[in-house]
Amino acid sequence: MEISVDRANEVLIAKVEGRIDGANAREFEDALNGAIGEDDSKVLLDFSTLSYISSAGLRVILLIARLLQKRNAAFALCSLSDPIREVFEISGFDKIISIHDSQAEAVDKIGS
Amino acid sequence: MVKRDTASAVFGGEMTQTPYKILVVDDEPDLEHLMRQRMRRDVRSGLYTLYFAQNGVEALERLNEVPDIGMVLSDINMPRMDGLTLLAQIPNIAPDIRAVVVSAYGDMKNIRTAMNRGAFDFITKPIDFQDLRVTIERTLKNMEEWREALESRDKLVRLQNELNVASKMQQSILPTEFPDSDHCEIYANMEPAREVGGDFFDVFGLPGGKIALAIADVSDKGVPAALFMMSSRTLLKGSAIGAVEPGAVLKEVNDLLTEENEAAMFVTTFYAVYNPQTGQVDYSNGGHNPPLVVHPDGSSTLLPGTDGLALGVFPGVNFGQSAVMLSPGDLLLLYTDGVTEAMNADGEEFGMDRLQAVFSDAPPVSTEAANKAVFKAVHEFAGETPQSDDITCVTVLQRQA
Missing domain, CATH: 3.60.40.10 (PPM-type phosphatase domain)
Structure with a gap:
């Protein structure tokens, strides 16, 4: 699992590569917490190169979503492959986290 | 146990920790005096505390009275209880104590017996205090590493037990x-x-x-x-x-x-x-x-x-x-x-x-x-x-x- 960080239109974009499962969920959580600065009010996770996410990974997404919600920051996901989108749909997480088809669309929606 | 930085404690860094306790067992009354004199700097700086016994029986009493003795330095030939018998007894009282025996030069037979009974090292008489100091440092370092290894193992066992509990909860x-x-x-x-x-x-x-x-x-x-x-x-x-x-x-x-x-x-x-x-x-x-x-x-x-x-x-x-x-x-x-x-x-x-x-x-x-x-x-x-x-x-x- 690798995370690379970029910024566009005041949106922090964290691109996640590889897989997130029980073995590295903690590492994923720490990496995201490290990447998201105190002042970041718009956070986007780009999943275009994410190959797998387990329920332990979903839990980290939920933790981050709650954290950002507490400080009124926007949070979204983009570019999910079909199997990953299915994980979000089955668990119902797509109802509480906004998911966009592309990075451009997401930045357009939540950016300033 | 007391956790400390072995390297700085043993090799003369700043002393902020309690001293290592060393028990010296020898029937020669002069040795106590000699040891106190030769080791006085290390004792004064708080690196070591020395305890003395004149034979194996007294040594065992001392080990029972004083907790956390880390090292025993023992002569072999002594009245009442000799050093080799003492060696065999030590594990019953404190398994992680390191024992170093002091023997006559060339007394291979006793040295081999001592090593076979679990001695960590030996030095020969007359005592070369430079060599003794190095031996003490090496011995205490080994003891610290051993204790740390034991601690890690205990942690691992606890973790394993916790997971077994979780697994049993799930099955039950x-x-x-x-x-x-x-x-x-x-x-x-x-x-x-x-x-x-x-x-x-x-x-x-x-x-x-x-x-x-x-x-x-x-x-x-x-x-x-x-x-x-x-x-x-x-x-x-x-x-x-x-x-x-x-x-x-x-x-x-x-x-x-x-x-x-x-x-x-x-x-x-x-x-x-x-x-x-x-x-x-x-x-x-x-x-x-x-x-x-x-x-x-x-x-x-x-x-x-x-x-x-x-x-x-x-x-x-x-x-x-x-x-x-x-x-x-x-x-x-x-x-x-x-x-x-x-x-x-x-x-x-x-x-x-x-x-x-x-x-x-x-x-x-x-x-x-x-x-x-x-x-x-x-x-x-x-x-x-x-x-x-x-x-x-x-x-x-x-x-x-």
Whole structure:
């Protein structure tokens, strides 16, 4: 699992590569917490190169979503492959986290 | 034990720690005087504290009186109890004490005996104090490393025990006896992953001859997940007995689980009320994998979702519900993502298509056979790839309506 960080239109974009499962969920959580600065009010996770996410990974997404919600920051996901989108749909997480088809669309929606 | 930085303590860094305690055992009265004089700097700076005994018996008394002696420096030939006998006794009092024997030059026989009895090192008389100092440093360093290794091992054992507790909790809540009547046959089992996971299922009777069916998967693993699983299961059973509608049951459990959930754990839950007399299954799906209805010809259909969300995620949400009729010969299969997300060496997932294919050529004749067929297919697919998640199946066979 690798995370690379970029910024566009005041949106922090964290691109996640590889897989997130029980073995590295903690590492994923720490990496995201490290990447998201105190002042970041718009956070986007780009999943275009994410190959797998387990329920332990979903839990980290939920933790981050709650954290950002507490400080009124926007949070979204983009570019999910079909199997990953299915994980979000089955668990119902797509109802509480906004998911966009592309990075451009997401930045357009939540950016300033 | 007292934790300290061995390197700085032993090799003359700043002394902030309690001194190492060294017991010197020798019947020559002059030695105490000599040692105190030669080691006075180290003693004054707080590096070492010296204790003295004149024979093995006194040494054992001293070891009993003074806690945390780290090293014994002992002569071999002494009245009352000699050094070799003392060596054999030390492990009974303090197993991690390091003993160094002092012997006459060239007395190989005694040195070999001492080493065989567990001495850490030896020095020869007359004592070369430079050599003694080096020997003491080396000995104490070894003792520290040994203690640290023991501590790590204890931690590991504790962790292992905790995981065993979690695994036992998980196993203990799973029912092992299932309804078997003219109308239906039910079977459920779980193959736990090596690290304790969070799957559970439940099958229990409801008023009016109905049967509650539940399958669930807690996010994450380990002891916290096992505790969350225990409370989910208890809340679900409690709600199921109070409420009739599956959607209302999941709503109540969800509200209770979200009340205090700082850890953001959640549990995907499929809950159904099954009426064996009619074959009707009323269900609500809280973010769980969609169950499968396998027909007698081997074809199968997925149960449509009910607009649900995993439990524990968001308070106050409503859970929809739906119904399906099982015809005689139909098999309802509930499973967890340990089935569909089992991976092979190429990183491919088992997936829905392979799950449905299990039955396409060989429709199941019994619920136990159905579960066995699923597990077998998953294991054959995964090959040598280790199982990373619990694999659970609950199956219901409608015999006659």
